[in-house]
Amino acid sequence: MAGFSEMVPLAPQTTIGLGGPARFFAEAGSDLELRDALQAARSQDLTVQILGGGSNTVFADAGYPGLVLHIALRGITFVSDGDAVLATAAAGEDWDAFVALCLQQGLQGLECLSGIPGSVGATPIQNVGAYGQEISQTLVSLRALDRERLEEVLFASADCGFAYRDSRFKGEDAGRYVITEVTYRLQKNARPTLHYPELAREAQARGVADAPPKKALQETRQAVIALRRGKSMVYDPLDANSHSVGSFFLNPVLDDAAYRMLRERLRVRFPDNPPEPPSFPADGGRKIPAAWLIERAGFVRGLRRGGAGISLNHTLALVNYGGTTSELLELAEEIESGVERAFGVRLRPEPVIVPGG
Ligand SMILES: Cc1cc2nc3c(=O)[nH]c(=O)nc-3n(C[C@H](O)[C@H](O)[C@H](O)COP(=O)(O)OP(=O)(O)OC[C@H]3O[C@@H](n4cnc5c(N)ncnc54)[C@H](O)[C@@H]3O)c2cc1C
CATH class of the missing domain: 3.90.78.10 (UDP-N-acetylenolpyruvoylglucosamine reductase, C-terminal domain)
Structure with missing residues (x-):
């Protein structure tokens, strides 16, 4: 089919490295490409599986019989909002690179979620969380495309049905929307969240208590990554x-x-x-x-x-x-x-x- 690659191996698209080939595979790098791919798949009666970074997906040995659509939308903006900043990232941005960028800007709210693989657009799906933070605590809103109607929908955080590793996008609305952009409200000049005892100890050992806020946030990121590496919870091809x-x-x-x-x-x-x-x-x-x-x-x-x-x-x-x-x-x-x-x-x-x- 025009614009779609055929029989693309799926294992290399995932962190677990499993799965046979996708009958069709395409990348959506813009809203137009996303709509076109969904429309083309519909006209051919193909089922569509949305793919971000492939870090929470297990494909079958037989592969996927329809279209695997990789979301590659890019762009990050920061808008000041009083004591906070609204940080908006397109769905295809790499999550950990986005977290690192926010921390470089001295923004608090995502530091404990350092080192998690995958894309920004997948973080609302299971309300990604670790070490005492979850994205539902900072997510303000998200934009999504209704796959049926091809209409854009804006969801406020309260409408996302967030719970422990869950949301409406994993539950009743699984597969209905493609998330295109997510906005988080992050704090300026705030200290890191250190509720989780194991993290608090590691951060303490790195002098976080005495460091100014921005340095404390960056050291907390290093503490989280060190703890995660010790558990092989940072994706590393060599581990x-x-x-x-x-x-x-x-x-x-x-x-x-x-x-x-x-x-x-x-x-x-x-x-x-x-x-x-x-x-x-x-x-x-x-x-x-x-x-x-x-x-x-x-x-x-x-x-x-x-x-x-x-x-x-x-x-x-x-x-x-x-x-x-x-x-x-x-x-x-x-x-x-x-x-x-x-x-x-x-x-x-x-x-x-x-x-x-
Ligand atoms: C080593 C390791 C450590 C991890 N640690 C954590 C952790 O601490 N906490 C945690 O919560 N998770 C963790 N995870 C799981 C995973 O990283 C997260 O769930 C991540 O958010 C998945 O992102 P992804 O882009 O790779 O999703 P994918 O695997 O590509 O997709 C997962 C699901 O989301 C859907 N999806 C993806 N993008 C979109 C989109 N734009 N719109 C609509 N649907 C979409 C897919 O269709 C699929 O159903 C870890 C995974 C690994 C490999």
Whole structure:
């Protein structure tokens, strides 16, 4: 089809390096190219999979039977707004480069989200978060193209349905909109967010407490990146344990009944000394670290199943060590059923798993 490449390998487009070829592949570097590609796909009855940096996407071994449309929209602007600055980035901008630029300008609000791979346009999809910050805390609005009507829509933050690693764009409106631009409200002359104890300790060791605000923000970025590297949570082609989608499982949020059942199962499994599950209030329930459950169910770091495995450096990261999507998904299923058998809690995957043809 005119303007579309054919049979393009998808594995190199993703951080986990999995997936067969896309029947068609195209890049949208402007609003016009985006509309044209969507229209052309519609006229040929092709399904469309939107792709940013490929860091939260698992393609099937069979590849993708329709059009994979890579969002390459570019542009960043900063507009002063009293004590704050409205920082607007096009969807195809690299997230971490954008964070670094904001911190260079002394803007506070995204420092804990340093080192996360992917594009700006994907950050609202799962309300990207780490080390005590999530983008819903600073996102003011976003622009999107309704894929059905090809009309531009402006969403205020309150209309995005943000929750823990979730939004309307991952839930009821999954696949309906292409996000084209996101605006964040960042603070001038403000100090970094250091709520997360592990980060606060690392930042302390780097003298953040005594540094002026801008220096403190930049040191916090370095602290976050150092912590993430230690867990292979910075994507690095040379670090085999980072060939993942980050955390593969969401931390489950349990209601009171599920929480009681978990404690009961822990008493049965560890009768001599039942461990107390760590928990944090979230979304009207208790959030339990999925890594804690996976480890207590007997799955260890470094476990391998064929070419898939659990990262040596992070229990939640499933890694492609040269295998296939089928091997990865079988390992994921083994872990999900193992945790469910042990504790009655079904883990849910965090990444987008795209069905093949
Ligand atoms: C090593 C590593 C560490 C990670 N650490 C974290 C972390 O700390 N916190 C965290 O939250 N995530 C983390 N992730 C996951 C991932 O980086 C984020 O979810 C990121 O926002 C995905 O961006 P992307 O552009 O790569 O998305 P993609 O994988 O390209 O796409 C993900 C989904 O978003 C959709 N999408 C992408 N762009 C658009 C758009 N413009 N409009 C509409 N839909 C779109 C896609 O269709 C797909 O459904 C990590 C991943 C890796 C590999």
